[in-house]
């Protein structure tokens with residue numbers, strides 16, 4: 001990814017660590033994020049100018065202080081009174097004018113991306129405490145599939161995200177691509193995102209939703225049209241069948257244990273709906289909504305004791321023997 005956005009370096013020089021373009025609204029990679037950044041710089045510039053003018057006037061006022069001032073109540077100076085009136089009136093008028101301009105500017109920016117845009121793909125995103133369910137929907141049932149915490153999109157195409165939340169309010173925020181959108185129980189909300197170029201854009205739940213709110217990240221993976229359709233074709237397939245004794249044992253452990261009551265692996269008899277779909281778990285980058293990188297070691301650690309890696313997560317520890325734990329971990333990693 002891009003190392004340091006030009007504007008980011010300005011903040012870095014101030015000692016603020018906005019230098020990185022990862023999960024940064026200062027490094028827009030899509031139209032919506034760009035419009036928001038423009039608005040941000042406009043607001044910042046106007047406010048900075050106001051601040052500067054006030055500071056200059058204050059310094060001038062202090063420097064031009066007169067020692068022998070006539071008492072303004074006992075000896076009012078009509079010329080002075082009128083000047084003060086103009087200055088205060090002008091200040092109030094300027095404040096109101098700036099407010100009006102700001103309101104119009106933010107209204108127009110909001111309107112520019114709130115308008116429905118033609119989109120090819122619709123992805124349903126459901127916020128759970130504390131992970132993201134991602135459903136690729138289609139008219140034909142055999143063209144739908146489910147994944148978690150990772151949304152793949154083709155570049156240069158508006159993609160509509162339809163949001164739902166069965167538990168509490170969450171907020172979907174991938175700052176490089178767009179602004180925030182709340183997911184509200186009982187209400188349908190949506191957001192259209194678009195990425196200019198291939199890349200991995202990190203996002204985060206932006207509305208406090210419980211104790212593991214900070215471990216509720218997601219990644220938008222923008223791909224070229226051909227990479228995307230390849231990924232999609234792979235996700236549409238049922239899970240890879242185990243092809244050696246250990247993987248078969250791992251699948252056995254998964255299906256006969258508690259795992260299958262909460263997780264789905266299509267093509268097997270695991271059909272639980274409580275946790276993330278694991279049909280292609282091995283192809284995902286992270287475990288438990290960005291809490292850890294997806295590696296064999298982290299995965300075994302997660303399955304052995306999810307409450308240690310992510311306290312209060314809705315996945316309970318399941319007692320497994322060492323060989324069973326290793327086998328089920330190998331099996332899940334094989335599900336590319």
Ligand SMILES: [Cu+2]
Pocket residue numbers: 170171205206207208209210213214216
């Ligand atoms: Cu949250």
